Amino acid sequence: MAMDTTAEIETDLDIIKLMSMGPMAPVANPHPIYAALRDEHPVFNTTNFAGAMEESGHQSFIITRYDDVKYVLRNDKIFSNEINQRTIGVVMGPTVIGMDGSEHLKHRTLITPSVTPRALKGDNFEAVVEKKAHDTIDAFIASGVADLHQDFCFKFPLAVFVSLLGLPSDDLDQVHRWGIDLTLIASDPEKGLAASEHLLNFLTPIVQKKRENPGSDMISVLVTAQINGEKMSDYEVVSFLRLLVLAGAETTNHLLGTACYALLHDADLMQRVRDDRSLVSALFHEAMRWEAPIGTIMRNALEDTEISGVAVPKGSTILCHIGAANRDERQFKNPDAFDIDRQDNEHIGFGYGRHYCAGSHLAKLEAEVAINAILDRLQDLKPDPDRVSRMIGFSFRGPESIPVTFKPA
Numbered sequence: 192m193a194m195d196t197t198a199e200i201e202t203d204l205d206i207i208k209l210m211s212m213g214p215m216a217p218v219a220n221p222h223p224i225y226a227a228l229r230d231e232h233p234v235f236n237t238t239n240f241a242g243a244m245e246e247s248g249h250q251s252f253i254i255t256r257y258d259d260v261k262y263v264l265r266n267d268k269i270f271s272n273e274i275n276q277r278t279i280g281v282v283m284g285p286t287v288i289g290m291d292g293s294e295h296l297k298h299r300t301l302i303t304p305s306v307t308p309r310a311l312k313g314d315n316f317e318a319v320v321e322k323k324a325h326d327t328i329d330a331f332i333a334s335g336v337a338d339l340h341q342d343f344c345f346k347f348p349l350a351v352f353v354s355l356l357g358l359p360s361d362d363l364d365q366v367h368r369w370g371i372d373l374t375l376i377a378s379d380p381e382k383g384l385a386a387s388e389h390l391l392n393f394l395t396p397i398v399q400k401k402r403e404n405p406g407s408d409m410i411s412v413l414v415t416a417q418i419n420g421e422k423m424s425d426y427e428v429v430s431f432l433r434l435l436v437l438a439g440a441e442t443t444n445h446l447l448g449t450a451c452y453a454l455l456h457d458a459d460l461m462q463r464v465r466d467d468r469s470l471v472s473a474l475f476h477e478a479m480r481w482e483a484p485i486g487t488i489m490r491n492a493l494e495d496t497e498i499s500g501v502a503v504p505k506g507s508t509i510l511c512h513i514g515a516a517n518r519d520e521r522q523f524k525n526p527d528a529f530d531i532d533r534q535d536n537e538h539i540g541f542g543y544g545r546h547y548c549a550g551s552h553l554a555k556l557e558a559e560v561a562i563n564a565i566l567d568r569l570q571d572l573k574p575d576p577d578r579v580s581r582m583i584g585f586s587f588r589g590p591e592s593i594p595v596t597f598k599p600a
């Protein structure tokens with residue numbers, strides 16, 4: 192597997208072009224652009240570019256420095272999540288990701304038990320995840336070659352999710368396709384809205400059934416959760432599930448892909464982690480930092496304010512670039528290096544503040560189980576020398592393919 196070869200084509204890319212190319216822009220290395228922004232325009236006015244749903248004349252800023260991103264995410268009374276409701280909320284419906292203040296707190300309390308591994312399946316949970324990882328590997332192991340992106344990283348997190356929901360695995364591919372289409376809302380609204388509608392029609396009767404006859408699966412936990420006697424409506428539960436479909440389709444898969452990509456490009460690292468599995472946790476966190484699977488998150492300013500001395504008018508959109516902040520040389524030594532020995536790796540790949548990823552424990556558990564299963568089952572795992580693998584994406588980021596050869600263990 193060769194490293195990416197597209198650097199020359201990308202030299203004339205600027206940030207506006209990059210953003211306009213969509214969430215999975217086929218750009219192998221946007222980091223020089225981010226570094227220039229951090230140095231020269233850390234609070235960059237990208238007015239009129241905030242996605243198809245923004246009105247013209249609207250002010251938009253992209254922030255790329257670690258401290259600035261943390262500042263915005265911490266100050267949730269000034270920088271609101273409501274913009275998410277107007278954008279991605281169009282396909283999901285009302286979810287925590289678009290809520291502020293006490294409304295957010297209430298809903299976050301209601302959904303938290305449904306994404307906490309132990310609360311879901313008790314001590315048995317890890318075994319369920321392990322089985323899904325091995326089943327996924329079983330499907331390709333005999334051939335000795337694979338594209339780990341397509342054959343594993345894409346399939347495994349969704350297989351776990353479908354099992355958590357208590358759905359038959361036949362539904363996996365369809366749910367996955369709808370999940371991917373949801374992300375297209377800005378570039379292809381028709382497709383995004385159609386996927387949203389399909390998921391609503393698919394999930395509503397399932398939610399209704401679980402309300403009548405709850406079990407121990409994720410949907411049952413959601414329909415029975417209550418705070419001060421209040422429960423989520425069927426529509427709110429479906430909306431949250433649509434958010435999780437997206438989380439399953441577009442996050443953990445990229446993270447797993449990046450971790451595999453890093454191992455495959457450094458034979459010494461691969462051997463170290465093979466020999467000492469206590470390093471899998473550091474590998475996970477360094478992959479989260481090095482190529483944040485969710486590169487950007489949005490906020491809107493509720494009042495006239497400023498960020499690092501730059502005036503930000505009320506109503507402005509702020510694109511917080513987690514991926515750029517995670518490579519900020521003001522925070523991380525030698526930030527472009529993939530270094531699992533890094534001390535104090537306080538990456539913000541899971542966000543920061545009150546909207547910090549509610550599924551981070553689940554994501555970490557899945558990733559650690561997956562990496563261990565790959566290392567246990569695929570011996571002599573190497574990049575396929577005849578095929579190229581490269582990282583792609585702007586808002587979501589990970590390898591587009593991971594061609595490998597191996598010997599089944």
Ligand code: HEM
Nearest residue numbers: 287288438442443446484488540541542546548549550554
């Ligand atoms: C490697 C995988 C994942 C990454 C990189 C990731 C990243 C993030 C980030 C950056 C946020 C903050 C969004 C914001 O502040 O606007 C977030 C929020 C969230 N994530 Fe994840 N996530 C991952 C996996 C998951 C999984 C597996 C689940 C659930 C099963 C999940 C559920 C959520 C939820 C519910 C929120 C909203 C929390 C809130 O608004 O209070 N995530 N995630």
